Amino acid sequence: MFNSISSQASKLVNLTKKNSVISKSKILTITSGKGGVGKSTFTANIAYLLASRGFKVAVIDADIGLANMQVLFDIRPRLSLFDYIEGRNTIDEVITKTPFNNISLIAGKSGYQYSSLKTSMFLTRIVDDIKELNNFDYVLIDTGAGLNEYVQEFLSISDNILALTTTDPSALTDVYALMKMLSRDKEKLLLCFNHTKKYQIGETISKSLINLAQKNRLNPNFMIKYIGNVSTSTNISTTSRLRKLFAHEFINDHITLQLQKVIDILLKEIK
Numbered sequence: 001m002f003n004s005i006s007s008q009a010s011k012l013v014n015l016t017k018k019n020s021v022i023s024k025s026k027i028l029t030i031t032s033g034k035g036g037v038g039k040s041t042f043t044a045n046i047a048y049l050l051a052s053r054g055f056k057v058a059v060i061d062a063d064i065g066l067a068n069m070q071v072l073f074d075i076r077p078r079l080s081l082f083d084y085i086e087g088r089n090t091i092d093e094v095i096t097k098t099p100f101n102n103i104s105l106i107a108g109k110s111g112y113q114y115s116s117l118k119t120s121m122f123l124t125r126i127v128d129d130i131k132e133l134n135n136f137d138y139v140l141i142d143t144g145a146g147l148n149e150y151v152q153e154f155l156s157i158s159d160n161i162l163a164l165t166t167t168d169p170s171a172l173t174d175v176y177a178l179m180k181m182l183s184r185d186k187e188k189l190l191l192c193f194n195h196t197k198k199y200q201i202g203e204t205i206s207k208s209l210i211n212l213a214q215k216n217r218l219n220p221n222f223m224i225k226y227i228g229n230v231s232t233s234t235n236i237s238t239t240s241r242l243r244k245l246f247a248h249e250f251i252n253d254h255i256t257l258q259l260q261k262v263i264d265i266l267l268k269e270i271k
């Protein structure tokens, strides 16, 4: 299924490609098989820490149905990604500044129905248009949970994919399904753990997943790169409830340092 969607996608990408957009913008798609693993919280905090290092960052909330990025940034954008998709507004019109320096948001829209998306390939268009603006160093795309067609289309056009998971058995089953799917067409998956009791557990489980992939003969050219672990912290859920950003409120906390380590690796791995 992913194969056919992604090959259709790449054919159309080639047909619709604007004469190779030269851009400084690097795109990172952040996904998870299972919902509720902390993807939006992680993405918002990574965006904040990248921005604090002086990078210009755009976050695209592509989580159809449950747009919570605007809550994390505590803003109420007038326009969303869907005003762009439905052709009412241009890409720069739907980009909203956040209260944080160097971070802009393209907001999602809660309750939006996937079935109401008439056109395909709009995701490619978003990525091309945002690259063409050439305003951002990093563009972080927060996909919805699961592996629906919409998420698959985003993954098929992404060069850099980060999967976030917890150690929950159902999250691990889902992340393995994601690995299997991506191994057919992609070179690499960046794997990060969140909400873990022990800091080292992420690395241990990553090794087991890599061994399982080898045992099951997933494409040997597909690389799974463990990039870090973010432990459970009640301060994370508390700050989210208060519509504040954890990394901004707790700049020297050990969890923020764990996020900084993830960024150190990301900066080396993202192409």
Ligand SMILES: Nc1ncnc2c1ncn2[C@@H]1O[C@H](COP(=O)(O)OP(=O)(O)OP(=O)(O)O)[C@@H](O)[C@H]1O
Residues within 6 Å of the ligand: 032, 034, 035, 036, 037, 038, 039, 040, 041, 042, 063, 066, 068, 144, 145, 194, 195, 196, 230, 231, 232, 233, 234, 236, 237, 238, 240, 241
């Ligand atoms: N490391 C962590 N420690 C404690 N709580 C966390 C951690 N990471 C995220 N959370 C909390 O887990 C809950 C779910 O997080 P979030 O909404 O970011 O998940 P999600 O994967 O984006 O969910 P969805 O799939 O519904 O979009 C939130 O209450 C958040 O504050």
